[in-house]
Amino acid sequence: MTENIQITADSTCDLSPELIKQHNILINPLYIVKGDQSYKDGLEISPEDIYAYFDETGNVTKTSASSVEDYRALFAPLVEQGKSVIHVNISHGFSSCYQNACIAAEEFENVHVVDSMNLSTGSGHIVLKAAELSEQGMPAAQVAEQVRRLVPKVEASFVIDTLTYLHKGGRCSSVAALGANLLKLKPCIEVMDGKMHVGKKFRGALIKCMEEYVIQRLKDREDIDYSRIFITHTSCPPEIVARVRQLVEQYGPFQEVIETVAGCTITSHCGPHTLGILFLRK
Secondary structure, three states, X not given: OOOOEEEEEEXXXXXXXXXXXXXXXXXXXXXXXXXXXEEEEOOOEOHHHHHHHHHHHOOOOEEEOXXXXXXXXXXXXXXXXXXXXXXXXXXXXXXXXXXXHHHHHXXXXXXXXXXXXOOHHHHHHHHHHHHHHHHOOOOHHHHHHHHHHHHHHEEEEEEOOOOHHHHHOOOOOHHHHHHHXXXXXXXXXXXXXXXXXXXXXXXXXXHHHHXXXXXXXXXXXXXXXXXXXXXXXXXXXXXXXXXHHHHHHHHOOOOOEEEEEOOHHHHHHHOOOOEEEEEEEO
């Protein structure tokens, strides 16, 4: 008898509604705090609400982790239905979600918690692979083991158009933000060892910076797994997304190129016109 497996993931995985439905993935929403009100990511608030709040007040929304009780409420009915659960978290370096999910999972059998050591569709790669392996009939414990091996192979980075949101959220100094804006610098943020680091700083018009970024990431590489790549962005102009896709297809023979729009967590921290390409290394 095939094991009944349910894949669950934090809302920060930024998979599209179509992929979530196709693979029957259950999403656990983090919280977005606007003023003194808390909203469930993707259910009670959208990126458009975040932009509107900033435009109206000059303030940014903040993010809050799911609690131990939230994860208990997610896992309990699934276990009662006789399902084994594989839950993929945002990196423990960004949030206490992983720690909270592990505490909740201790109360149940057959709940496997995976630290993606990533965010956005960097986590999405792990979620999607877990879903595909479980659909092939692989046992839950083995699926969890396989995707944990995949975690260090995810290459996630993105270019930020403006540091205003990071500065307002207390994650970037006013001097750095002002300097970047005056010099028209677009920093590349790279995820390494489960944390964010500033990489190359691109300069000039956004489309030019995005072109340089994609070419730098993909050109003359021999270590890329060309099975799948995500182009994930926060309300980037369609012409920029189309140009990025064109370059991705030019510089890498990817079997699958998936465009997704980032959810509220990434939007809260990075603001509009952020874009990243996220893929696996061999």
